[in-house]
Amino acid sequence: MDPFTLVVASSLAAAIMAGSMGLIYRAGSRQPCLRDWMMAGVFFAGNNVIGALAITFQVSHFLIPGFGNALYLAGHFGILAGLRRHLGLPAGWKPFAACAALIPLLHALPFLQSSVTHRLLLFTPIIAAINVGVAVTLWNHVRRGEWAPYLPLAILELFFAFQLSLRTAYLILKEGHALTFMGSQFLQTSGTLFVLVFLSVATMGCALIVTHQQAQLLRRASLTDSLTGWLNRRALHDLAAAEFRRCRNNGAELFFITFDIDHFKSINDRHGHAVGDAALCHVTALASGALRGNDALFRIGGEEFAVMVNRSTLDDVCGIAERLRELVAGSPLQCGEATVRMSISVGVAQRRAEDGKWEDILGRADKALYCAKQQGRNRVALHGRDLPADEPLLQRATA
Structure with missing residues (x-):
């Protein structure tokens, strides 16, 4: 599958994620975490749209990968922010937004403009840290007997961080790479494929968390007296x-x-x-x-x-x-x-x-x-x- 097709497929997967979270929110759930996950889908879609435009029109200005990477990081952070909000923790959007605003400016540095490899080495650890942060947040704030609905998302995030680490290690140890922005090299193509899988499974994982919580609320309501809050x-x-x-x-x-x-x-x-x-x-x-x-x-x-x-x-x-x-x-x-x-x-x-x-x-x-x-x-x-x-x-x- 060529890079352009993968990017378009990833854009569709991201749009499905944004649409699914938005529809569940509008359907009556009204859980704030759904808005975070909807925005995550929007950010991922924006990143892929920028990639598709860059491939189509062969645009090479440093702001193109700058904004693309900022949106990509925002997408991963959106999943973490939604999970934190779901667990009653501060989402953390404000400090992240302050840091993300610097990402396009960093791409003006000659060090990052000169090599896609340099950009991968800089941003990959940050993305992996966000992925691991999802699993750590779940480990610290979800009781052991309530892990079932969160397990798919935790496994997905850890697996994504693992494959990022492997790809980065390969990039460091294997000499002779001359990566280009949105090129067809194996590392970039496989990375886009992993993102496609990630978006598809993340959508199901987030939906599972919300539907399980809704089921628990309905069960609790069926067992609780509405006036006093005592059991019936x-x-x-x-x-x-x-x-x-x-x-x-x-x-x-x-x-x-x-x-x-x-x-x-x-x-x-x-x-x-x-x-x-x-x-x-x-x-x-x-x-x-x-x-x-x-x-x-x-x-x-x-x-x-x-x-x-x-x-x-x-x-x-x-x-x-x-x-x-x-x-x-x-x-x-x-x-x-x-x-x-x-x-x-x-x-x-x-x-x-x-x-x-x-x-x-x-x-x-x-x-x-x-x-x-x-x-x-x-x-x-x-x-x-x-x-x-x-x-x-x-x-x-x-x-």
Whole structure:
């Protein structure tokens, strides 16, 4: 394949990259990293267009390779910048732009004008460093269990840096090269071919990262209560079943704390549903601060919530429940001019050896909760202490 055809093919691959990232962005993803990757495609396309024009019109002015190399470096940096933005890091476009602006000016130096080889030796290490930077960024900021969607891009970047290093070493060790700008020599032709492959795989790698994140967000949304941000009943079933099996197999403790807001219906009736929603958010925000980060928090009904606790003792769990009750009672909701004082009733239950499923524990915690309500509300009840272990299900008190 002749150099001009390769350059045109690379231009098309770069345009596809820019178009694909832009379409995914417009389709609703709206992730800022997509704009960086779209610009990377634009920069790569611009570099190849300059190359195609230089081949067609035999232009040899030093600014032609100067602008071409600046765009090529910007394309590689755009992939790194988008990845950094995706991971919540500064993209770094401003310092790069300041450095990239100097690249066309550097080509005015006789040292760089005199030889394509000199330009390759100067810019190849920079490009390889950007490629390796992608892999290093992923290694430092992606947890080991979440590598799957990032692996293709990391492998691609490392492979591209490796082949750049090999080609540069060959250029240094092998004498007699007289490279020309956009010439047909093997090093340049193979380099353009590698760029074509790089652009094609990079497009798929970037798209994979975004689509995987979208899938994770959708799954999280399907398992999360939209008002409070706590997990929903579907998540409770999945997580509790797995945790119950683990605890039953190794004999570990497992507890459920259930609670709901006392007289919640009267809050809705007196202040309206907007204040009622604010009350739910207020209580769950207080509870999230009081409960440990490794506990699973669930909204299982209108104003009823459950907390799954493991790796703890019964005294610790009862202490957590009591602190939660005190916190809600001592932290009224200020909603405009209205001060809404609230309390919660709390039930606690622990796993028993004879339990056959996690619902057995939650059912006992629920009985304890309504025992607390029947005993006056704003209190903690432990199944097996405040409610006898063989007590039948109590009739629910009015919330």
